[in-house]
Amino acid sequence: MTQVETPVASRHRLVIVGAGFGGLVTVQNLRNVDIDVTLIDQRNHHLFQPLLYQVATSTLATSEIAWPIRHLLRKFKNVKTLLGTVDGVDTASKTVSTLDGEVIAYDTLVLATGARHAYFGHDDWEPYAPGLKTLEDATMIRRRILTAFEKAEREPDPAKRQELLTFVIIGGGPTGVEIAGTLADLSRDTLKGDFRVIDPATARVVLIEGGPRVLGAFNEDLSAYAQRALEKLGVIVHVGNPVTQCHADGVEFAGHSLRAKTIIWAAGVQASPAAKWLNAQADRAGRLAVNPDLTAPGHPEIFVIGDTATVANGDKGTVPGIAPAAKQQGAHVAKIIKARLAGDTATKPFRYRHSGDLATIGKRAAVTDFGFIKLKGYPAWWLWGLAHIYFLIGVRNRLAVALSWLWISFTGARSARLITQREAAEEDKPL
Amino acid sequence: MTQVETPVASRHRLVIVGAGFGGLVTVQNLRNVDIDVTLIDQRNHHLFQPLLYQVATSTLATSEIAWPIRHLLRKFKNVKTLLGTVDGVDTASKTVSTLDGEVIAYDTLVLATGARHAYFGHDDWEPYAPGLKTLEDATMIRRRILTAFEKAEREPDPAKRQELLTFVIIGGGPTGVEIAGTLADLSRDTLKGDFRVIDPATARVVLIEGGPRVLGAFNEDLSAYAQRALEKLGVIVHVGNPVTQCHADGVEFAGHSLRAKTIIWAAGVQASPAAKWLNAQADRAGRLAVNPDLTAPGHPEIFVIGDTATVANGDKGTVPGIAPAAKQQGAHVAKIIKARLAGDTATKPFRYRHSGDLATIGKRAAVTDFGFIKLKGYPAWWLWGLAHIYFLIGVRNRLAVALSWLWISFTGARSARLITQREAAEEDKPL
Known part of the structure; x- marks a missing residue:
């Protein structure tokens, strides 16, 4: 199946891969902005991962912590939701491709593809x-x-x-x-x-x-x-x-x-292969080391956020792989995109604010x-x-x-x- | 794995196969009766089938219409719940066998194994x-x-x-x-x-x-x-x-x-193979034609109820395959078992009371x-x-x-x- 794009050259095309916390917040912060947003995820639902262990232990039902992405975004008229698995990025032609053979063009790309658990050689x-x-x-x-x-x-x-x-x-x-x-x-x-x-x-x-x-x-x-x-x-x-x-x-x-x-x-977790798609350096956990403004090195038009990225956090090492961090990054990317659309191309470094840590015990x-x-x-x-x-x-x-x-x-x-x-x-x- | 039975010859052993409406009501009506009840089901949950279409159409979550059988029966101290798939009945030795090779002896057997959808030759x-x-x-x-x-x-x-x-x-x-x-x-x-x-x-x-x-x-x-x-x-x-x-x-x-x-x-539905286990005559839908008291022909110690059985219903053909019918049959079987334990072996024909039909449209x-x-x-x-x-x-x-x-x-x-x-x-x- 090939993509049928109405060629409206004047509208900026933003493609976001992944509807986890990072991707979703990016979209939500671009409501009513005059661009074409395509949000691609291999699932039809956004998952509230912090409570996933409660499904595994019989406490909550699956539908209590997952929501259809397109339903969450039904009122975002500039957003098109696509159920599909991205398998590559062509940075030269500025397109992402899916397993179905679909090819989707972007002007700006956000990779928020998350992580899987990892066994580090085992x-x-x-x-x-x-x-x-x-x-x-x-x-x-x-x-x-x-x-x-x-x-x-x-x-x-x-x-x-x-x-x-x-x-x-x-x-x-x-x-x-x-x-x-x-x-x-x-x-x-x-x-x-x-x-x-x-x-x-x-x-x-x-x-x-x-x-x-x-x-x-x-x-x-x-x-x-x-x-x-x-x-x-x-x-x-x-x-x-x-x-x-x-x-x-x-x-x-x-x-x-x-x-x-x-x-x-x-x-342990292993980032999804976004770094590979960009032929970029990744750390042991597969995360791409991004610039301070969350763009991929050499690609100011590509942002990498959430568990897919490793972001320096001052003298405290790197930003932790938790939901609030991904959400802050999504909001930051949305802010940069809006600034750029307004003609402001100054570099805006991301600053992580750690709100806290929580864990239940029984x-x-x-x-x-x-x-x-x-x-x-x-x-x-x-x-x-x-x-x-x-x-x-x-x-x-x-x-x-x-x-x-x-x-x-x-x-x-x-x-x-x-x-x-x-x-x-x-x-x-x-x- | 072989069954470890404490040989208490004095206690009557009732085995019920299937924890649908029929099997569950049978058990529930035998609360505090001094017998050993074993309830076997291939699922760990009782399913409220009348609302299953609401799961299929995204209305309800799976856990809203299904409950762990052993939790439902936790206060029934005479009942042992077994997760297992029965694959045969030996009427000579009075045992049922499971796919795991377990062999369970009964004095009275209730087959309430339900039905699957059927395509009648297709x-x-x-x-x-x-x-x-x-x-x-x-x-x-x-x-x-x-x-x-x-x-x-x-x-x-x-x-x-x-x-x-x-x-x-x-x-x-x-x-x-x-x-x-x-x-x-x-x-x-x-x-x-x-x-x-x-x-x-x-x-x-x-x-x-x-x-x-x-x-x-x-x-x-x-x-x-x-x-x-x-x-x-x-x-x-x-x-x-x-x-x-x-x-x-x-x-x-x-x-x-x-x-x-x-x-x-x-x-259309097809009854589970209970009739085959008993080498008994089955109708086109695989249902065993039971005696008026719901026992299998030639086996007063075996009851067959619910969608597994076809039961004459006076001049109205046969009892319909719906939840209330299975529940009434379960209650009837429990009544007969209690009567027999009290020494009353008179035949008690089942009489179906049709409470009504309901269906939603949207x-x-x-x-x-x-x-x-x-x-x-x-x-x-x-x-x-x-x-x-x-x-x-x-x-x-x-x-x-x-x-x-x-x-x-x-x-x-x-x-x-x-x-x-x-x-x-x-x-x-x-x-």
């Missing part, structure tokens, strides 16, 4: 230790977790039963901590009384962090609190030793061999670090909850998620405990 | 015209519907675009009518303003019924009203001619050839036929909605579904418009 670990980046990932991890309990209920051999009831989370950043805490709640609270042979509360949730402490981005006090809070929920926390091996029966680290049938990867505690104010425990959990509900899109979703959380908080019952989309290859038994 | 139509029985079916149909609009948006050829925007529903029973009405609403209301090239309202929704009228189970007046209401929503209704061919590009019927890229099958109209009271239009829609919310399980789900419906009713926005779980083989383009 791609063979992926089948045993899936990561969490898409709704499909979340549905699969949910299925594996719930299926492990089902299999344990039917397993007569106590050693095998213990393996089925051992859940290993690799990576002690916010995602790993949040999954571990929620899994502990799931096994001790939600599943209580549901089984006849096993006691789900005997499930072992093991969090393994290679660095010296969990939540390395937080200060040491909050980090220590988070570890204690996890341990109080029954999570076994190992720090200081990276995992050296993942296989069908468990993990190895620091000379330990831990048998576990469910392993979840929360240890359904009663959290840590929030806003620099001047640091909270932990139940007040932090409320702040975390309110902040996330505030950032959700749409009144209906806010109501639905608030209802889900209040329900779980009071009853412990999780509504989305569904084993669906079973793949034959993935399970070792025809359960 | 199984090759299934890839082109999927039916709607599981959450996976619903997710797939939702994906196909939403993807068709996405592809149409990118299709420059008007004829091909028209094919992408043509949706054919085969079968004019309640499911077909409800899908057609909701699809009309989706295209004319929900998607309004979301696209830049196509006008979703130009989508053609075509309902084809082989019999003389839609909703053949209702009286002629309501049936005629339903057809008019569908036509008012823009649905094209064809009655009187069955589809003679389904293929990748559309359907053929009555000499017509209709090009359509999305076809949905709502025309988000504003419905028809309800309770014999003495027949409603149509908006009042019927409210009655339909309240009835379904009442029959949903759990306060939380009732709240969530009510919120979804009210939201759609007032805003038209459907929250579950997600294209997920894409299968490479199923799509002809790498969208």
Whole structure:
């Protein structure tokens, strides 16, 4: 299929690849600007990734954290949404191409293509230790977790039963901590009384962090609190030793061999291949080192933002790969584009403002670090909850998620405990 | 894995296969009865099938109409829930076997295994015209519907675009009518303003019924009203001619050839192979003709209920394959089991009480036929909605579904418009 473009040479053509936080905010900040915007994504939905772990742990439904992109942008009359997978950029002819063979011309290009989880030289670990980046990932991890309990209920051999009831989370950043805490709640609270042979509360949730402490981005006090809070929920926390091996029966680290049938990867991400499309230098995680104004080196007409880019952050290293950073970058790019359209081509360096770090630990505690104010425990959990509900899109979703959380908080019952989309290859038994 | 049974010869062993309406009600009516109940299902969830079409049409989330079976039964201490696929019954040794090689002994057996959609000699139509029985079916149909609009948006050829925007529903029973009405609403209301090239309202929704009228189970007046209401929503209704061919590009019927890229099958069901397990006579739809007390011929210890059985219904033919009928049968079986445990072995024939028929037509109209009271239009829609919310399980789900419906009713926005779980083989383009 080839693109049918009405050739209106006078209108500036902006193409944005990726409708995550960065891409979406770019578009939203260009509302009513007299240009043609094309937003391309390989999914039909924008995903609120900070809550994806709640889908993986049966807390929220997929549709509570994902919204059709074109519906979000229905009132942005200058925006055309395209469902398609970009597979290359031709900087000479200024076009992007899609897997379908479509070729789309741009005057300005924004690459906001995000990242996938990465295994840094151990791609063979992926089948045993899936990561969490898409709704499909979340549905699969949910299925594996719930299926492990089902299999344990039917397993007569106590050693095998213990393996089925051992859940290993690799990576002690916010995602790993949040999954571990929620899994502990799931096994001790939600599943209580549901089984006849096993006691789900005997499930072992093991969090393994290679660095010296969990939540390395937080200060040491909050980090220590988070570890204690996890341990109080029954999570076994190992720090200081990276995992050296993942296989069908468990993990190895620091000379330990831990048998576990469910392993979840929360240890690293790899940027999408945007740097390759531009033949540009990328760091170990595949991120393109952009200029201070977020343009690609040598290409003032191409911006690279979010998890696809690595951006210097003064003396604090680089800008972190979190939603608020991507949103700020999107807003910055929109501002530059508007300035350029108005004839102002002065370079405008991006300055990151770190608003804070948040992470929950189960359904009663959290840590929030806003620099001047640091909270932990139940007040932090409320702040975390309110902040996330505030950032959700749409009144209906806010109501639905608030209802889900209040329900779980009071009853412990999780509504989305569904084993669906079973793949034959993935399970070792025809359960 | 072999079953570890504690041999308590004194306790009666009841095995129920299938946790649909029939199986679940059987269990629920045996609460606190001093027997060992094992409930086996190949899914971990009970599914509220009457609302499955709402998942397929982006109205409800999967978790709003499905609940973990073992959670529903957590307080039934005499019940053990087993996730497994039964593949045979040995009536001589009184055992059922599962795909995993598990063998479970019974004293009384209830087969409530339900039905799948059937193509009656045209199984090759299934890839082109999927039916709607599981959450996976619903997710797939939702994906196909939403993807068709996405592809149409990118299709420059008007004829091909028209094919992408043509949706054919085969079968004019309640499911077909409800899908057609909701699809009309989706295209004319929900998607309004979301696209830049196509006008979703130009989508053609075509309902084809082989019999003389839609909703053949209702009286002629309501049936005629339903057809008019569908036509008012823009649905094209064809009655009187069955589809003679389904293929990748559309359907053929009555000499017509209709090009359509999305076809949905709502025309017939085939019972699961329970009759084969028992080497018993089955009708054309695979259903076993049971004795008046719902036992299998020659096996007073085996009950067959719900869509797996065909039950005579006085001079009104057979009991319809609907949820209330399965529930009544489950209650009847529980009553017989309790009587037998008390020493009363008199035959108790099942008598079906038809409570009524309901079907919605879009988000504003419905028809309800309770014999003495027949409603149509908006009042019927409210009655339909309240009835379904009442029959949903759990306060939380009732709240969530009510919120979804009210939201759609007032805003038209459907929250579950997600294209997920894409299968490479199923799509002809790498969208």
